[in-house]
Amino acid sequence: xxxxxxxxxxxxxxxxxxxxxxxxxxxxxxxxxxxxxxxxxxxxxxxxxxxxxxxxxxxxxxxxxxxxxxxxxxxxxxxxxxxxxxxxxxxxxxxxxxxxxxxxxxxxxxxxxxxxxxxxxxxxxxxxxxxxxxxxxxxxxxxxxxxxxxxxxxxxxxxxxxxxxxxxxxxxxxxxxxxxxxxxxxxxxxxxxxxxxxxxxxxxxxxxxxxxxxxxxxxxxxxxxxxxxxxxxxxxxxxxxxxxxxxxxxxxxxxxxxxxxxxxxxxxxxxxxxxxxxxxxxxxxxxxxxxxxxxxxxxxxxxxxxxxxxxxxxxxxxxxxxxxxxxxxxxxxxxxxxxxxxxxxxxxxxxxxxxxxxxxxxxxxxxxxxxxxxxxxxxxxxxxxxxxxxx
Numbered sequence: 001x002x003x004x005x006x007x008x009x010x011x012x013x014x015x016x017x018x019x020x021x022x023x024x025x026x027x028x029x030x031x032x033x034x035x036x037x038x039x040x041x042x043x044x045x046x047x048x049x050x051x052x053x054x055x056x057x058x059x060x061x062x063x064x065x066x067x068x069x070x071x072x073x074x075x076x077x078x079x080x081x082x083x084x085x086x087x088x089x090x091x092x093x094x095x096x097x098x099x100x101x102x103x104x105x106x107x108x109x110x111x112x113x114x115x116x117x118x119x120x121x122x123x124x125x126x127x128x129x130x131x132x133x134x135x136x137x138x139x140x141x142x143x144x145x146x147x148x149x150x151x152x153x154x155x156x157x158x159x160x161x162x163x164x165x166x167x168x169x170x171x172x173x174x175x176x177x178x179x180x181x182x183x184x185x186x187x188x189x190x191x192x193x194x195x196x197x198x199x200x201x202x203x204x205x206x207x208x209x210x211x212x213x214x215x216x217x218x219x220x221x222x223x224x225x226x227x228x229x230x231x232x233x234x235x236x237x238x239x240x241x242x243x244x245x246x247x248x249x250x251x252x253x254x255x256x257x258x259x260x261x262x263x264x265x266x267x268x269x270x271x272x273x274x275x276x277x278x279x280x281x282x283x284x285x286x287x288x289x290x291x292x293x294x295x296x297x298x299x300x301x302x303x304x305x306x307x308x309x310x311x312x313x314x315x316x317x318x319x320x321x322x323x324x325x326x327x328x329x330x331x332x333x334x335x336x337x338x339x340x341x342x343x344x345x346x347x348x349x350x351x352x353x354x355x356x357x358x359x360x361x362x363x364x365x366x367x368x369x370x371x372x373x374x375x376x377x378x379x380x381x382x383x384x385x386x387x388x389x390x391x
Contacts, residue, residue, distance in 0.1 A: 047092035048099040048112070054090065055101055055110040055121070064108060064123040068130040073169050074116045076143040081111045081120050083136035107133050116143075117168065150174060152226045155236035157254055157271075159243050165253040167236070174223040183217050183363050184338065185345055191336045192221055196228040198333070200268055200308075205333035208270070208312040212338035215364030218314045221338065222272060225312075233268040233310070241273040245295055255307060268308040276313050341366070 041050065058064040075081065082088075086102040086109060100111045107124035120137050124130035151171045160166040177196045181189045195208075210218040226235040236254070238244050244251055254271065295311065310333065340346075346361040347353050355361075355369045 046094055047090075048094055048097055051090050051092055051099045051101045051110065055108060055123070058108055059123045064106070064125055066125070066127040066130045067121060067123045068127070068134045069119065069121040070134055070138050072118045072120065072138055072141050074143040075113065075118045075141050079141045081113070081118055081137050081141055082109065083133045104133070109133065109137060111137075119163075150227070152223070152230055152235070154226060155234065156239055157236055157244075158239040159247065159250055165250045172223060172226070174227040177224055177228060180220065180224050182349060183220065183341075185341050185360075188336060188338050191334065192225075195334050195336070196225060198229075200232050203268070203310070203333060205331055206310050207332045208310060209315070209332055209335045210312070210338055211315045211336075213340070213362065214316055215362040216338040216340065217363040218338050219274065220363070222312060222314070226270070229268075229270070233270050235270045235272065237272040237274070241276055244273070255309065268310060270310045270312055272312045272314075274314045276315055 041053075059067055072081070080100075082100070082102055083104065085104050087104065088100060088102045090099075090101040092099045096114055098113045100109075102109050102111075106126075107122055107129055109120065109122045112119045118141075120134065122130045122134045122137065124133060150173050152174050153169055154172050155167050155169050157165065157167050177193060181193065184192060210221065212218065222235075226233075229235070238254065244254065340360040340362050341349060342360045343356060343358060346356045346366060349366055350356065350361075350369055361369070
């Protein structure tokens, strides 16, 4: 590595070109000669960024032309993620990331760790060597928590600027339907109870629609649904649904999916899209372009053919405002309006009438009353002539 000091005070790092002895004579220049092998570093770059650049050097020059990568969601605390015989060249510790650069005979490894997860990438002189060293690095690294009856493994998809479409898994806690059914008004509890008992053979539609005011427990119901279906259905939450149906590559990655099952048998998958009001309301075709069409294609069109994929959507919109194509007969596995508990149900839930209005209460309001908290409010000022200016 050599460096000079240009006028803009950025220090260029020049990656070494392969020696003439390491390249064979060819009428066509090697592929690496077509790339500019100069990187500029300034005070905005971190030590981890420097390690990333150093790691790419041998791959860029062709000295180690093969690369293999793997992500580990939960790394055992005492696992180094380094294969036997690795010599550490550099290590960097940032606030939310640690990076280690190491090497061995004919290979180099970069380990980037954050929170409980890690990315491991190996470059080597051959694909076989890269695969062997990567396997040694990650073998036994995954930390599987002790399974608990109330725990459910849920996937989370998002579009990462660094890695593209990416899925990670987390363990969430969810109660049984018997434990949480009292959180819902009687008609909703009956409908949700039937949904909890559905089996793969009884799936008659691919779209699950939960709509109603905020705070009524739609997300809580979906957590319990994930627990009820965990033997046959894997639940994935899409964190950026507004991007999903506007990015074909992202959509295809999710449609193909990833299975957490150790049995090797493909299970059903439920993709959760929360608060998708703009996507499925009546004017969605105009406002969202092809996004609505792609959603419908995933549920019962060509894109969904051959894939056991269900789509769960939550929205705060009234049913009358939803696009007719979304709610047409045969498309929905279930279409449930989740509303407030009646006054009688809310009193039974809370054990007191204090704080409960004549029209009942939402689940969020009941939990706030139980904790002794309530949203900030302004006392009623009576009928005022200028009241309309503030409505």
